[in-house]
Amino acid sequence: xxxxxTPARIIELRDDEVGLDAVVVVDHxxxxxxxxxxxMIPDVSVEEVARLARAMTWKFASCRLPYAxxxxxxxxxxxxxxxxxxxYFRALEPLKDSFLTxxxxxxxxxxxxxxxxxxLPLWAQTYQGMxxxxxxxxxxxxxxAAAALARHGGSLEGAAVAIEGFGKVxxxxxxxxxxxxxxxxxxxxxxxxxxxxSGFDVEALLELRSRHRDGLVRHATVxxxxxxxxxxxxCDVVVPGARPDSVTPxxxxxxxxxxxxxxxNVPYAPGAIEALHARGIVALPDFVANSGGVHLxxxxxxxxxxxxxxARIEAIVAETTVRVLDAAQASGVTPMAAALxxxxxxxxxxxxxxxxxxxxxxxxx
Numbered sequence: 317x318x319x320x321x322t323p324a325r326i327i328e329l330r331d332d333e334v335g336l337d338a339v340v341v342v343d344h345x346x347x348x349x350x351x352x353x354x355x356m357i358p359d360v361s362v363e364e365v366a367r368l369a370r371a372m373t374w375k376f377a378s379c380r381l382p383y384a385x386x387x388x389x390x391x392x393x394x395x396x397x398x399x400x401x402x403x404y405f406r407a408l409e410p411l412k413d414s415f416l417t418x419x420x421x422x423x424x425x426x427x428x429x430x431x432x433x434x435x436l437p438l439w440a441q442t443y444q445g446m447x448x449x450x451x452x453x454x455x456x457x458x459x460x461a462a463a464a465l466a467r468h469g470g471s472l473e474g475a476a477v478a479i480e481g482f483g484k485v486x487x488x489x490x491x492x493x494x495x496x497x498x499x500x501x502x503x504x505x506x507x508x509x510x511x512x513x514s515g516f517d518v519e520a521l522l523e524l525r526s527r528h529r530d531g532l533v534r535h536a537t538v539x540x541x542x543x544x545x546x547x548x549x550x551c552d553v554v555v556p557g558a559r560p561d562s563v564t565p566x567x568x569x570x571x572x573x574x575x576x577x578x579x580x581n582v583p584y585a586p587g588a589i590e591a592l593h594a595r596g597i598v599a600l601p602d603f604v605a606n607s608g609g610v611h612l613x614x615x616x617x618x619x620x621x622x623x624x625x626x627a628r629i630e631a632i633v634a635e636t637t638v639r640v641l642d643a644a645q646a647s648g649v650t651p652m653a654a655a656l657x658x659x660x661x662x663x664x665x666x667x668x669x670x671x672x673x674x675x676x677x678x679x680x681x
Contacts, residue, residue, distance in 0.1 A: 321677060323366050324384075329407040335395050336403040340415060343369040343385040344677055346667045349413075350386035351376070353420030353609075354404075354427075358393035364560060365389035371581045375603035377659030378636055379610050382666055388417055401427055418613070419449055421483070439612050443622035445522070446488060449609050451622075452629050453579060454488025456608025458496050459630035461553045461577035463637040464598045468574060470552065476513070478502035478549045478573070481557035482525060482532065485579040485606070489555055490518045492626075502549040505530035508540035511549050547571055556583035556602075565591045578602035584652070593650045601655040604636050653681060 325342040339362050342350045352372040355365070365387045373385030392400055408415065418439070419425050425440035425447055426432070441448050462472035475498040479486045482503050490500045499515030507530045510516075516536075524532035533540040547554065547563075550572045556562050557579035568591040575598045578584075583602055584592075592599040608629045615632055616625050644654035660678045664671050 323369060326362060326366070327411070329404065331403040331407065334399045334403045335392075336390075336400050336407065337392075338388060338390040338404055338407070339365055340388045340408075340411065341365045341369040341386060342415070343373045345384060346663065346670055346674065346677075347382045347384045349382075349416060350384035351416040352385060352387035354388040354390055354417045354423050355420040356390040356392050356401075356422030358391060360389035360391055362389070367560060367582045371603050374601070374656060374659045375607050375610060377662050378601075378604050378640075378655060379607055379614065380662060380666075381610065381614055383416070386415055386417075387420075388415075390422075392422070419447075419484075425449055438616065438620065438622065438625060441622065443626075444491065446491060447484070448622060448625070449612060450484045450488035451491065451626060452488075452608040452612035453485050453606050454490070454492040454608070455626045455630050456611070456633035457485070457489045457555055457577050457579045457605050458492040458498070459608075459634040460600050460605035460637040461555075461575050462496065463634040464575045464577065464600055464641065465552060467638075467641055468598070470574065473497035474499070475553060476501040476515075476549075476551040477553045477555060478511075478546050478551045479555045479557055479579070480504050480546050480562060481580070482521070482530075483557070486555070486557040487522060487525065489557065489579050490516075490521065494518050498553075501551055502546050503533075504543040504546040505533055506543060507531050508533040509543045509545045510536045510538050510540050511545070512538050513550075549573075553577055555579050558583075561585035563588045563592075568592050568595060568597070571595070571597060573597060576600060577605045579606050581606065589650055589652050598641075599651060600637065601640065601652045604633070604640055604651075604655055607636070608633055657681065 323341045323343050324345045327340040329338040368387040369385045376383045418428050429440050477493045477498050493500050502511040510533045528535050547567045548570045553575045554573045560582040563583050564585040565587040577600045611629045640651050640655045644651045663674045
């Protein structure tokens, strides 16, 4: 599906005085406005940002939203964070009408609130001690997993879930799991993996995270193991929640689950989708499963409070998941292939005057 195509725009943003080193990638220009989060980590590359922008293209298409996929990467390994962010937002001023951005890995809703004295929008609020953006994504990941389990006669109630990463999305997913009746039987951070078949007390894990960050695995009530052991746990659902390409064909050989429901963007390395399909494991498209954050900004009703918003997001993501799984079954293809074709057809309908360009950029498989 044209995964190697060059993005429409790559915009470098630099300010040597404060140490700003950032890039914005716009995947295509079929729509006048592009959107995507700002990732702020030391080693983010142009290639990673471009892949994330492509994922945003498909996420918006699956959500039926007329935005071009985009993403920003801000390379930051230490220093004056506030000064770097201030320089970044100044550099974005010329793009303010054509590029919308918000929190991603390494950034927070508060970084994007223009008037901290005004009433916070729902996306910047906290609920149950956690940011609404984290909860929205997590509830969507869990709703997608529940829909996939139901297709195979299973249920979220009592399901065992293993979560890679316990940052923003991982923590939101863990909380949504237990609220939905599932058990979090494993989680990993860069410092290791912990597992308990009976299920963890997620609130206790969140308390450990507040004190030890990724080192929480060394302070849990069970011994910690190598972080890659997460992918060997006996469970119903695995949630990749870290950096791109964490699910490799080699990882697929060790998986012992029924469903992969990604919290992370572009988690499938080349060959992984086909390997999962061959093993009969449902590999949900990342841009469907983790689209809850987009719906937090775009799909709510005026006056929705936090519980109503999360329930609405769950329903929307579940409906999209069912649509994709139905299409995959009808066509005899993977859910990823079905979701890409679904998005391509929507782009053709949404940009009828640019149908030739859509076909050129995103040809049918």
